[in-house]
Amino acid sequence: MKIYEKAPAKINLMLDVLHKRSDGYHEVEMIMTMVDLADRLEMSELPRDSIIISSQAGYIPLDEKNLAFQAARLIKERYNVRTGVYIHLDKKIPVAAGLAGGSSDAAAALRGLNRLWRLGIPDAELRELGAELGSDVPFCITGGTALASGRGEMLTPLPNPPQCWVILAKPPINVSTAEVYGRVRADQITVHPSARRMEEAIRNQSFASVCHELGNVLEDVTLKLHPEVQQLKDAMLRLGADGVLMSGSGPTVFGLVSKESKVARIYNGLRGFCKEVYAVRLLT
Numbered sequence: 001m002k003i004y005e006k007a008p009a010k011i012n013l014m015l016d017v018l019h020k021r022s023d024g025y026h027e028v029e030m031i032m033t034m035v036d037l038a039d040r041l042e043m044s045e046l047p048r049d050s051i052i053i054s055s056q057a058g059y060i061p062l063d064e065k066n067l068a069f070q071a072a073r074l075i076k077e078r079y080n081v082r083t084g085v086y087i088h089l090d091k092k093i094p095v096a097a098g099l100a101g102g103s104s105d106a107a108a109a110l111r112g113l114n115r116l117w118r119l120g121i122p123d124a125e126l127r128e129l130g131a132e133l134g135s136d137v138p139f140c141i142t143g144g145t146a147l148a149s150g151r152g153e154m155l156t157p158l159p160n161p162p163q164c165w166v167i168l169a170k171p172p173i174n175v176s177t178a179e180v181y182g183r184v185r186a187d188q189i190t191v192h193p194s195a196r197r198m199e200e201a202i203r204n205q206s207f208a209s210v211c212h213e214l215g216n217v218l219e220d221v222t223l224k225l226h227p228e229v230q231q232l233k234d235a236m237l238r239l240g241a242d243g244v245l246m247s248g249s250g251p252t253v254f255g256l257v258s259k260e261s262k263v264a265r266i267y268n269g270l271r272g273f274c275k276e277v278y279a280v281r282l283l284t
C-alpha cells in the first residue's frame with residue numbers, strides 16, 4: 001500500500017521575540033499560515049526494519065539528518081512498529097529558506113505513518129511528537145492559520161487571512177536559523193509587531209490591515225548579515241506588492257498581492273535578478 005501526503009510551506013505574517021529562555025530557545029509570538037507550494041511524500045511499508053529516504057533533490061541529507069527520517073524513527077520507536085518504511089520526498093519547497101520545508105516534511109511523515117501503520121494517534125499527540133523534532137513541526141501537523149507561542153509549539157487556531165497572491169523570492173544565500181536566533185538581542189528590540197493587531201486584521205478580513213501589520217523582528221539580524229534581502233524587499237515593493245516581509249529567519253521574502261493583474265509584472269520583474277521566484281495562493 002502507498003500513502004501520499006502533501007507538505008506545504010509556511011510563511012510568518014508576524015514574528016516577535018519576547019526573551020531568551022533558560023533552555024536556550026527564544027520565547028516567540030508568531031502568526032503563521034500555509035501557502036500553496038508543497039513537497040509531496042510517498043510512503044510505503046518495507047517488510048524489514050529499516051527507514052529509507054530518497055528524493056529527486058540532490059541537496060538535502062537522505063540519512064538520519066533528514067527530518068522525515070527522524071519523524072519515522074521517532075514514531076517507530078514510540079509505538080513499537082517492527083516493519084520499516086520507504087519515503088520518497090518530491091521536494092518543491094526551497095531548502096533552508098525560512099519556509100519550514102523540512103518541518104513540513106516531518107509533519108507529513110508523522111501524519112502519513114499514522115495512517116500507514118493504522119496507529120490511530122490523535123492530532124494533539126502527533127503535535128507533541130512533532131515538537132520533539134522542531135519548533136515549527138507542531139504547526140505543520142495541522143496547518144491552517146495559527147498564533148504560535150512558547151518556542152513556536154503552543155498553538156491557537158485562527159481563521160484564514162483574506163485570500164490573496166503570495167510571491168516568494170529566495171535569494172541564493174544560506175541562512176542558519178540557529179545563528180539568526182543566536183544574534184537576536186531581545187532587550188534591544190525597539191519596534192515589536194503586534195500579534196493582537198494582526199489577529200484583528202485577520203478576523204476583520206481586512207487585506208489592507210494584514211499588509212499594514214506585517215512585521216518580523218528577525219529581519220534586523222538577517223538583513224544586516226545579507227543586505228541583498230533588503231534589496232529584494234525594496235524591489236518587491238517597487239514592483240507593486242501590497243505588503244512585503246521576510247519569512248521566518250529568512251532569506252525568503254514574500255509579497256502579498258490582492259490584484260491578479262499585478263502578479264505577472266512582479267514575478268517577471270523579480271526573475272530578472274533572482275532565480276527562485278514563485279507565485280502561489282494562500283492555502284485557505
Ligand SMILES: C[C@@](CO)(OP(=O)(O)O)[C@H](O)COP(=O)(O)OP(=O)(O)OC[C@H]1O[C@@H](n2ccc(N)nc2=O)[C@H](O)[C@@H]1O
Pocket residue numbers: 012015024025026027028030097098099100103133134135136137150151152177178181182247248249250
Ligand atoms: C524562525 C522560524 C519561524 O517560524 O522558522 P524558520 O526560519 O526556521 O523557517 C522558527 O522559529 C524556527 O523553527 P525550527 O526551524 O523548527 O527551529 P528548531 O529546529 O526548533 O530550532 C533551531 C534552532 O533555532 C533556535 N530557536 C528556535 C526556535 C525558538 N523559538 N528559539 C530559538 O532560539 C535554537 O537555537 C534552535 O537550536
Ligand SMILES: Nc1ncnc2c1ncn2[C@@H]1O[C@H](COP(=O)(O)OP(=O)(O)O)[C@@H](O)[C@H]1O
Pocket residue numbers: 059060061065066067068089094095096097098099100101102103105106177248250
Ligand atoms: N526533508 C528535508 N527537507 C529540507 N531540508 C531538510 C530536510 N531534512 C533535513 N533538512 C535540513 O534542514 C535544514 C533546514 O531546512 P528547511 O527546513 O528547509 O529550512 P527552514 O528551517 O529555514 O525553513 C537544512 O539545512 C537541511 O539540510
